[in-house]
Amino acid sequence: MAEDLIINKTASKTEQYESLIPQIQALLTGETDFVANMANVCAALKEQFGWFWVGFYLVKSDELVLGPFQGPVACTRIKKGKGVCGSSWAEVKTIIVPDVDQFPGHIACATASKSEIVLPLIKDGEVVGVLDVDSEYLNHFDDTDQIYLEQVIQILLNNKFN
Template sequence: MTQHSTTNYRALQQQLKGLLEGEHDLIAILSNASALINDHLDNVNWVGFYLVKNEELLLGPFQGHPACVHIPLGKGVCGSAVSEGAVQLVDDVNAFPGHIACDPNSQSEIVVPIRRGGSIIGVLDIDAPVTHRFTETDAQGLKDVVTIIEDHLT
């Protein structure tokens, strides 16, 4: 079942810029960003961040049900986003080789790498309870959101 996004990414980006103005603390930025993104996106069941720490991804600020705490780099959708250095847009997580099922209700997922100083320091991870939730429009809009976050990580 295809669910098309009606997210106004321009409005989301403007609100995020205002919300983060003058803020440079990573946890504060990611906490407010996860809440704002969750408020703007329809038909999602988890919005959050994983941060690279000790050669793995460690759970960071999020909105949603409890989640996996540790994800090996290169494993699952989030770990693949880090190892490939690219957005992962997965229409059906059950068809993704090595998918890590933190929430059995999640059916599709998008993951966007976050960089600081040229290195990937984490990912934005969003899950949806339906397949085919995310589009290329979502991918571009969320990449632009991540760029705003990266600009505040000095």
């Protein structure tokens, strides 16, 4: 498939996701390399929404290790339960943080990050990684982001494990 995405930044957030998700599905179909697919998911999300940072951390032993991402350099390793990413892993749930400065134990990989959403990648009841998205704006993420980003994660995981 051609890797060009159809981007419409003037549509509502819901319309943007509903346009992008089938494109991500098509982009990943037939590709079995998980790293390549994570990289393309990051690129597609960053291109569509222009977020400050989009990336994956993967569970390796007792910590999260940086995976494919788009944005400035990032923290390489995060312990379980530490920061937003480690908390999402430990609690096995999506965490939306309207103001990262108010999150106890927030790990400031980049001081420009003001709000964040972290979603666990769950396979067979186990967290295998997290999707981390940061914005330079306060209160940038909401339930709409959670609903659609969970769909993106499911597409990614289904492509890897099916």
